[in-house]
Amino acid sequence: MRLSRYFLPILKETPKEAEIVSHRLMLRAGMVRQQSAGIYAWLPLGFKVLQKVEQIVREEQDRSGAVELLMPTIQAADLWRESGRYDAYGKEMLRITDRHEREMLFGPTNEEMITDIFRSSVRSYRDLPLNLYHIQWKFRDEVRPRFGIMRGREFLMKDAYSFDLDQAGARIAYNKMFVAYLRTFERLGLKAIPMRADTGPIGGDLSHEFIILAATGESAVFCDKALLDTPVPGEDVDFDADLTPIVESFTDKYAATEEMHDAAAFGALPEERQVSARGIEVGHIFYFGTKYSDAMGAKVAGPDGVEKPVHMGSYGVGVSRLLGAIIEASHDDAGIIWPDSVAPFGAAILNLKPGDLAVDTACESAYATLNAAGKDPLLDDTEQRPGAKFATADLIGLPWQIVIGPKGLADGVVELKRRATGEKQTVSLESALARVTEKA
């Protein structure tokens, strides 16, 4: 993409409504624009990152055996009356009346709808296990939206729902999601720690929140330092094998949010392993048994021919929130530092002097090479002064910057800068391109 033809409304000054760093940077980098409290328009740069995050989430869901579908944002109130949640949900649910005076709602979640879809088609245990997910916009009318995209009213969420004949099967489904989440966050360049979450009236140990450590996190968290070094399974992990050992390698170490904190257990750890930090919740997995299948009559016949309500779990990832979480975890004073996997462009090419034949030629050559290599470069061919270009490139945080100007070219060199480390090398254009295109 040529910057001169792109839409990147950079802000030099910070809009006053933005308090936390990810919100400030997303506004300044022209990624989002607020349209209403907690409701954002996604500008091209932000939308690009959002799609990359979404795609990684999708790939790991698919890898684990979950199956994607797409449910609507608008749901009928009657569905929610079946589960009793229409009255229970409260003012967080945005209720809408259509032209026929029918009561509708903008979905805050989809347990009822997926249960309805399931019950209308599945009758036998032979169709299980099943895990269906979608990535869709949700709306929760939060009293106080804040932190920009991190806690908006409208947000993009991946939610998966598992169906099994019994609790033992549900645990297997749960473990698959557990591992899929470990891999997802790892690919996003994040260190996510699963922490025991409150299971409410269901009980049991099948609920975990996945928490990103970041200084600006919303809640206090405590964990065993060993968790930070526990290896995340690779691409070759077999989801049909028993995943218990992997899950246990995480769950056997202490980790808890403030609400679940057990000071005594934490204190029993050697002092150098006690990590007390702040965290951002980016995922939540939860087994809830037959809560909805009972209420809504989602039953399947077992091998014995007896119909039983299915055991369900739900598994959420805050896709839009993840962008904020990534920035909170990866930025510096100059701007965002995108992990390579989600960077909106692979590299920036800074043309320091558009109109200079040698510089233009070198930039076009770099642009063509990186495009051909699939690195999706952003060529800054605008008329701005060099200083402004450097500032913009740092702000939007692309992994690499190739700085091409007349002074360097006179000596046959360009500057290659790695955004994450700030490391600069003065090298030939060829070796700069080789470096950017080489496999990580």
Add this chain to the structure above:
RNA sequence: CGGGGCAUAGCUCAGCCUGGUAGAGCACCUGCUUUGGGAGCAGGGGGCCGCAAGUUCGAAUCUUGCUGCCCCGACCA
């Protein structure tokens, strides 16, 4: 939903106390100079001063009501 605050140009903000023709910086347009870490000079465009009532000869400014937004708390992916 409790408490606090803000609303003036695209952005950051002054002006309001003490009523009298709407301001600055940045951004934008034109020209000249400049060109390796957010340039300089000159000229220019851009405002229902959040909305509505009221007080007044006269309201951005004073009064009342409303709306929107932000922050702290309680609540949440």
